[in-house]
Amino acid sequence: MLHITLAHVLTLSSLLLSLGVAGMVLNRRNIIAILMCLELVLLAVSINLIGTAHFRADLGGQVFSFFILTVAAAELAIGLAIVTLFFRNRGTINIDAADMMKG
Amino acid sequence: MIPDLLFLLFSAGILAGGALVAVGKNPMVGILGMLLAFLNASGLFILLGAEFLGLLIIMVYVGAVAVMFLFVLMTIxxxxxxxxxxWANYLPVGVLTVGGLATLLILAVQGQNFNLGTPVAPELLGAEAPQNIVALGQVLFTQYAVPFQVAGLLLLVAMVGAIGLTHRPRTDIKRQDVGQQVNRKRTEAMVLTNPKTGQGAFPDHWVGKGVKKGQK
Incomplete structure (x- = not known):
């Protein structure tokens, strides 16, 4: 039977981060799916910090994870507002439609 | 023994939820997968001694974030x-890149002991340790007081930004504007005219001000 160590927690967070990046690549056109994958990546970072905080007995990691939660919520509110605005102006949420600034 | 089994269970839940988000065809399935991942992450956080954050993540993600995603998904x-x-065109490149990334990260952390050393604040653990939320409050309101305030300010800015971005003044409805009513001048509200006999109430020099040519 395995005994969980920091390496196991970090492996879990690496896998979750890779899943998040994979989701961004596969759902390349769907902004909402990309935002969801971004949440997964931030969750991976939080797991990393909380695992380290636990095995190092340092509360700093938990505090930092707390701030990551705050930033994630703010980022999501702004991101979804932009998605709504984009859909209102273009009638789609396809990222390929956001090409007004191409040179 | 039990914590190890719980760790495996929560890890499986998190990764299954993440896989649903990454490859799910329907975005609704993706949101449910995200909920699965976050609920299991909450359990994992509590297992790792972060009780407050574990409960907070349920409140913030399940209570707010998932509802916000559902709301946006249903309005568009x-x-x-x-x-x-x-999407299959990107599959080989995606699998290659992401597989490489995962392999590198996992190889980097395997078999390390990370020189954890002595705990920085041993009084915060163990039987005499304060509750997690008490300990967190003790540092959050003293050592991290300024970042805490800045985080609150960030949330305020995000709220103002989200409302300001999505707000639009409606032009297709009539609405009373008291300021406009009070500021209305006599000169733009009425015109005094002295028409000659047979000219009618709409003389030619009114054309364009809501009067058509030839109107009597």
Whole structure:
């Protein structure tokens, strides 16, 4: 039977981060799916910090994870507002439609 | 023994939820997968001694974030299948890149002991340790007081930004504007005229001010 160590927690967070990046690549056109994958990546970072905080007995990691939660919520509110605005102006949420600034 | 089994269970839940988000065809399935991942992450956080954050993540993600995603998903009318068209073209590159990334990260952390050393604040653990939320409050309101305030300010800015971005003044409805009513001048509200006999109430020099030419 395995005994969980920091390496196991970090492996879990690496896998979750890779899943998040994979989701961004596969759902390349769907902004909402990309935002969801971004949440997964931030969750991976939080797991990393909380695992380290636990095995190092340092509360700093938990505090930092707390701030990551705050930033994630703010980022999501702004991101979804932009998605709504984009859909209102273009009638789609396809990222390929956001090409007004191409040179 | 029990914590190890719980760790495996929560890890499986998190990764299953993440996989649903990453490859799910329907975005609704993606949101449910995200909920699965976050609920299991909450359990994992509590297992790792972060009780407050574990409960907070349920409140913030399950209570707010998932509802916000559902809300946006239901207000926009999109053919999500069309957005996924051609995703298989990116599959080889994606699998290669992401597989490489995962392999590198996992190889980097295997068999390390990370020189954890002595705990920085041993009084915060063990039987005499304060409750997690008490300990967190003790540092959050003293050592991290300024970042805490800045985080609150960030949330305020995000709220103002989200409302300011999505707000639009409606032009298709009539609405009373008291300021406009009070500021209305006599000169723009009425015109005094002295028409000659047979000219009618709409003389030619009014044409363009809501009067058509030839109107009597």
């Amino acid at each position: 009318d999109i053919d999500f299948a069309a957005l996924r068209e051609g």
